[in-house]
Every structure is written in structure tokens, then in C-alpha cells.
Amino acid sequence: MARVLVAASGGVAALKTPHLLRLLRARGHEVRALATRRALEFVTPLSLAVAAGGEVATEEAWFQPTGRALHIDLARWAEVVLVAPATADALAKAALGLADDLLSATLLAGAKRVAWAPAMNEAMWLAPQTQGHVERLKALGHAFFGPAYGPLAAVGEGEGWGRMLEPEELVERLDGFLTPKDLGGLRLLVSAGPTREYLDPVRFLSNPSSGRMGYAVAEAARDRGAEVVLVSGPTALPDPWGVEVVRVESALEMRQAILERYAWADAVVMAAAVADYRPAEVLKEKEPKVEAERLLRLVPNPDILKELGERKGQKVLVGFAMETGEGLERARGKLLRKNLDFIVLNWVNREGVGFASPENEVVLVFRDGRVEEVSRRPKRQVADRILDHVKALWAS
Incomplete structure (x- = not known):
């Protein structure tokens, strides 16, 4: 964690600065607040001090x-200054x-x-003078988070570029910067999320995977x-910033997307819960409900991970194994059959670490027989441990 000086300059987005301060403190950062005279026309010193x-x-x-x-004291104390909101005037100075x-x-x-979270009218943001100042600051090593496209503050201005990123995203951006x-x-x-295998236009076979583990790997990397390229099945998660996201639905679509990008990759982490089977026949129209019993014939989907293993070469290849019991020997067998560097074993039926949980506990199983237990922790921390091993293999 870091010592963060949050500096608010004079824009209406300063109303969000107290929330940003609270989020940074909740993340574990030590914070101090600075406000220009103009900023205090939008937000009070008391609200900033409490936050x-x-x-x-x-x-x-x-x-x-x-x-x-x-x-001088503030500049020496702060490990990073986050200017939020950052006006055109603050950038110019x-x-x-x-x-x-x-x-x-x-x-x-x-x-x-120094990191900037710009907030101004689109015309001001796109003005050559402002863009020149931005380039000058980037050359000095300053980072820019945003601006975003969205509703502008002034009445009648509609939408445009210049809206300050929301505090939640600013915290994520700052952590990435640090x-x-x-x-x-x-x-x-990276692959993430479930796949859907349609029976007809409205019914499908799937699983409860939320995609959180794969997204955590992509974001940490x-x-x-x-x-990073993230190939994602259907999830409710937003696209991570700074990551190329390819959205797919079925196992066949995921296979195609993965194979198209496989030659490009140095390493692959297959965290998606890909369906093992799909219907032998997909109806073009919704079939009416009937009271009689119906039999469904399924055919195997391609084994994407096995295909990747057969083409592995010098790539780092990581798979996942979801089990309901111990499953260590099954995970080790999968590791060897599919020519993986290591496999991540986790459990669907353990309370607090199953599908959709923000936490996970896993066992990493390696080709040389090593086993590493990763105790329960946020999925982002699990992702970092996985990536530590990817880094070691990639560098070897």
C-alpha cells in the first residue's frame, strides 16, 4: 500500500472526491487530501477531512x-499524487x-x-492546448486515468469525452499504476467464464461459473x-480496462477464439469452465413444452486444453481442475494428459470458495510432482500467486 495525496481541483466532479478517499482508505492506502480554492466551491473541507x-x-x-x-512537506510525504478531478487549468499549470x-x-x-483524472467539457479536453499539456506531462512520466465518455455536467451539453472516471475505477487504475x-x-x-450450449433459441446448457477467477488473472497480469487478451464466456462482469476482451458463448466459439490467438501468446491460463458436451441437434425454433418425457442426445465438445497442449512448444500452459472431492490424483492425471506446466485445483462445493465467490483456495500441482497449497484469500491474490509461477516458467 502507498501514501496517496488526493488533490481536488475546481470542477463539479470534486463532489466525488470524498468517496474516492474512502475507497482508497478501505483498500489500505494511507491518504491525505488537498483542495484548491475553486474545489472548495463544490465540496466542503469537512467532508474531505472526514473521508x-x-x-x-x-x-x-x-x-x-x-x-x-x-x-514541500506534501511533496515529500506522498508516494503518489492523484489529482481528481483534474481541470484544464491544473493541467496547464x-x-x-x-x-x-x-x-x-x-x-x-x-x-x-503523479496521476491525473481529467474532468472537463469535451471541447476543453480536445483543445490543442490541453492535449499539448497532456503530452508534456506524459513525457515527464505522469499517468492519465481517463477521461471517460458519458454525460457532461453542464446543462444542455449531452454526452462527450471529459467525464471523470468513477472512484471505483480510479482506485483500480491507481493500484495498477503502483x-x-x-x-x-x-x-x-486468458479464458474465463462459462460457455452456453443452446438446445433451441431460448434454452441452453451451462454452469454457474461467474468468470471472476479468470478476470482476476487478466487484471493482475x-x-x-x-x-493480455481475455476470451470470456457469458458473464455479468464488465470488460477490464487495458485488456483486449473477446466475448464468446459456446465451446466451439471459445475454441476458435483461443486457437486464433494461440500463436501470439507466450503463456495461456485456461480458467474458463468450458462445457464438456453440447446437444447433437440445435432446434431453429423454440420447441413447445409437452408433458411427455424427453431424451436429449449430447455429443462431446472439443478438448481445447488438450489441443493447446499438443501445440505447446515453449509456451507456458496452465489449466484448471474443478472437483467436488479431493481430486488431487485426477488433477495430476489431467496435468500429464494435457501436457500442462501446472494445474490449479479448486473445489465447487466448499463454502465460500465455489462459483461466484470473491475468494478462492486452491492447490497448484506441478509436472515435477510438487504441490503448493494456496490458502483462502481474495481471487486477485490467488491470481498473483498463479502469475508468480507463470513468470518463473516464462523466464526460465
């Missing part, structure tokens, strides 16, 4: 006769090296890392610097 858990750095505090240089308010002076005083890029150069292909 930050401490005093707010303001223009008034800057000029108190304490003998201290508040902007920083790009030009001005220091006529507390925010610009703090940035000029040697702030270690994460060491130890997977830089890795091209990772992205934050660690990898280039």
Missing part, C-alpha cells in the same frame, strides 16, 4: 505562519511549471509520482505489465 481521516491541505493552511513549507496555488506548487516541489511491472513483455492469453 480522509485527517486535516485537509488548503490555500489558507498554506499561508499559516508556522515556518513550514506545506507544499503543471505542464508549464507554474506554482501559484498549493496544488501546482506541490507538484513542482518534487512530487514522486504495481511493479515484473511481467513487462509477456503476452498472456495487466497491472504487472503484461499484454
